[in-house]
Amino acid sequence: MPISPSIPDRKVALAFMAHPDDAEISCGGTLIRLQQSGWEVHIVSVTAGDCGSMNMGPDETARIRFQEGTDAAHLIGATFHTLSEPDGRLVYDREALQKSIDLFRRIAPTLVITMPMSDYHADHEISGQLGRAASFVYAAPNASREPVLDGSRVPYLYYTDGHDGQDRMGNLITPTSYVDISDQLETKARMLACHQSQSEWLRSHNGINEYLTAMQAHSQARGTDIGTHAAEAFVQHRGHGHPGDDLLAALFPSQHSSRSPDSAMHASHS
Template sequence: MDLLAIVAHPDDADIFCGGTLAKHADRGDDVVVAHMTRGEYGGFDTTESDIAATREAEATEAAEVLGCDCTFLGFEDGRITYSLENRRRIVEVIRQYEPAVVLTHYEDDMHPDHRTTSELVTDAYYMASLPLVETESDPHDPDNVYFFGKPTSSFDPEVYVDIAEYQETKERAIERHKSQVSFLQEHGGIDGEFDDLVDSTRAEARVLGTEAGAQFVEGFVPLHQPTTDYLR
């Protein structure tokens, strides 16, 4: 099963679904992280281009730790907007990589980039299979979209992935985002649930693990239930 994670910022995949990505990569699946932006608003006392270059390098290193590939889609941090043109751009990304499953942000999220990314991916998932929607690549029909979310939102997981064997890998990937580890500690407040990236994500994985009967877990909400679930 090939996976495509479409995330707003360079550290989002590692924080929210890094264990799942590492688990599938270790199984031999093709796993790609597509970053909508280069995260150029995520820093202090420097230029956007400098921050973007740092975060792109960190994300590339983190992807290597997880065992997956990564790409950057060229949207502007803090300025992702919903439009037909942008939806078509995501349709092309889905068609290009031909994933069986797409992972992305849950719709209820404080960050506007997360919310808009969720909406674009959800709608592009549907449009990607339609032959008359023209992009450079051929139509593709992924099996499903799975959403990940913040513990501070209304996010209520329905699917649990046991990442006990990959929690350490996930943490090593998060640690590659050195600029964000320090930025979020100083930022506080708004992203308070992630003041300490490693400790916070480990605690969340442990809480979800308690619900699912495992040591460490990542949770997801599927866009739709497979038909077989209704026929059993």
């Protein structure tokens, strides 16, 4: 029998991403729904995004991308942060982890969405590792010199979809949770459009000619999984210490939520 979800009294959501546009691509619609439901929303880019240009230097690129991330967050009343780690050279070490824990301590999220630990980009994977580690330990009094805020706890933790719904080896991901974002897709596209500097970068480096179209197409493919116009997919972290009930399903129930993951994946990629 499914566990009955317990909605936290402290409604603070944190999207802990690798690069300034990752939240908009992978979970922007869900963040919009959370904000519309009365949640405080924070978006974090672990890196400064300083490698995301073919013709600007790292400092200028980082400055522009911070402003783009801030503009996108402001569209939905969210707050943008960066840990300013080096783009493309992110490592899991004590310094990066402590910076992550300190930021978690200041925000005290009860719902965390981070990146998959198997994905095409190593920065994504390491951000997922940092997000998982900080989620588990941030509320421990001795983990940081930052004060412990009331309501600090081990949060609900979800990993975003992989690029094209695949892991680093090209294997299909089986989501545990979907959020219908049909009504939020247009605003999600407006958020992503704030990242104007990435259009040429993604075309030249990643071979993506129209990143807005690519995002919309994948959102619509995930919507097909559950019989809606558009959706976002997640894998919930249900390991020891983390809440095991599906908070996203409780917050945003769908009449199609009982559809099996196997049939959903077949529909999306057939």
